[in-house]
Amino acid sequence: MEIRPHDSILRAFNIDGAGTEIKKFGSGHINNTFLVETRNESQLILQRINTAVFKEPAAIALNQRMAANYLSLYHPEYLFITPVPTVDGQDLFVFNDEYWRVIPFIAGSLTVDQADDPSQAFQAAQQFGRLARYLDGIDLQEFKPTIPNFHNLTLRYNAFEEAVQNAGAERKATAEELIRAFLQHKDIAATYERLTNNPQFPDRLMHHDTKINNVLLQKGTYKGLCVCDLDTLMPGKIISDLGDMVRTYVCPVSEEEPDISRIRIRQEYYHALMDGYLSEIGDVLTEVEKEHLFYAGPFMIYMQGLRFLTDYLNGDVYYPVKYPQHNYNRAINQLTLLERLLEKEAVLQEIISTCLGKARKDI
Numbered sequence: 001m002e003i004r005p006h007d008s009i010l011r012a013f014n015i016d017g018a019g020t021e022i023k024k025f026g027s028g029h030i031n032n033t034f035l036v037e038t039r040n041e042s043q044l045i046l047q048r049i050n051t052a053v054f055k056e057p058a059a060i061a062l063n064q065r066m067a068a069n070y071l072s073l074y075h076p077e078y079l080f081i082t083p084v085p086t087v088d089g090q091d092l093f094v095f096n097d098e099y100w101r102v103i104p105f106i107a108g109s110l111t112v113d114q115a116d117d118p119s120q121a122f123q124a125a126q127q128f129g130r131l132a133r134y135l136d137g138i139d140l141q142e143f144k145p146t147i148p149n150f151h152n153l154t155l156r157y158n159a160f161e162e163a164v165q166n167a168g169a170e171r172k173a174t175a176e177e178l179i180r181a182f183l184q185h186k187d188i189a190a191t192y193e194r195l196t197n198n199p200q201f202p203d204r205l206m207h208h209d210t211k212i213n214n215v216l217l218q219k220g221t222y223k224g225l226c227v228c229d230l231d232t233l234m235p236g237k238i239i240s241d242l243g244d245m246v247r248t249y250v251c252p253v254s255e256e257e258p259d260i261s262r263i264r265i266r267q268e269y270y271h272a273l274m275d276g277y278l279s280e281i282g283d284v285l286t287e288v289e290k291e292h293l294f295y296a297g298p299f300m301i302y303m304q305g306l307r308f309l310t311d312y313l314n315g316d317v318y319y320p321v322k323y324p325q326h327n328y329n330r331a332i333n334q335l336t337l338l339e340r341l342l343e344k345e346a347v348l349q350e351i352i353s354t355c356l357g358k359a360r361k362d363i
């Protein structure tokens, strides 16, 4: 269903509806994003927050404001996107129980949905690494989870087991072999369980959605400008941000690809993203974090595969689907990607050692 932002929403942000063009923008699964072009050619991003997913939108605004305050103090030159307030000075406007916000459109920027050159992987990873480095040291006490337990693999694994128990007979039968394959990799969940309580594996302020289309690149040069989509900026683990980059930059096709023969590991992209990320954050990491850099990829791919399969078994209640087997195919895609990645562990570990060796030493 097409959602048109109501005029009251535009007025709340002091946008003159007359002569203003509004079109759907981007390709995310969760929020509704619009590009607003006003008569005097200024551009804004208008978003409706999905409150089925983000049950406490105020937590998003709070986290972003605290991060912005810290960055403006310690890294004032850093481009951190903060919301445009309403005429009443609020970060969010509530209309008919819907939460809306406006973000300045970063002029001269573009995003890509898929990395098609290793340098894009480097640039994007460098941006996420820089954000993490600049936020290293911030007091996490006041930050709230915008989605509680978002990347808690133990709970995702439990939710999967529960979905297997409760699934309808037909879907369960279809997915039988796939379920077994996911169960065979449960050591990935066991590693998470062990790590998460290790004090040498600290919480950090993480982005939690490091897909390449969440990095704004400069038109023409494709240089990284800044990150966007800060809804899940909250305390978490390094393996979330690094792992989602591995999951989404290294394979030439996305999770949407049903032809699994096209799934392969592009080592040069793995190298580029590790290099970009560690060039920023490498020297900040603990020894335990450094030892688990490879684990980041399997962690995120396994969790995403479990989430798709769980949703398939639950009857597609979370991810929008275009056909009945969609989530099932996405889960097969992620399982294949996981297996391709694990096969290459030895060579990828060597790449990690090389990149760690040259991580910046000058800070």
Ligand code: ADP
Pocket (backbone or CB within 6 Å): 025, 026, 027, 028, 029, 030, 031, 032, 033, 045, 081, 103, 104, 105, 106, 107, 109, 110, 111, 213, 214, 216, 228, 229, 230
């Ligand atoms: P979603 O939750 O739907 O992924 P995003 O915040 O990532 O929402 O926005 C969707 C897309 O809109 C991004 O991938 C990017 O292309 C574009 N976008 C978002 N914020 C900005 C911005 N401030 N300036 C320019 N483009 C933006």
Ligand code: GN1
Pocket (backbone or CB within 6 Å): 027, 028, 029, 030, 031, 053, 147, 209, 211, 255, 304
């Ligand atoms: C969702 O909104 P989008 O497409 O950036 C999901 C991510 C998944 C991703 C898989 C809040 O992100 O966790 O990795 O789909 N976001 C939420 O495509 O669940």
Ligand code: MG
Pocket (backbone or CB within 6 Å): 028, 213, 214, 229
């Ligand atoms: Mg996004």
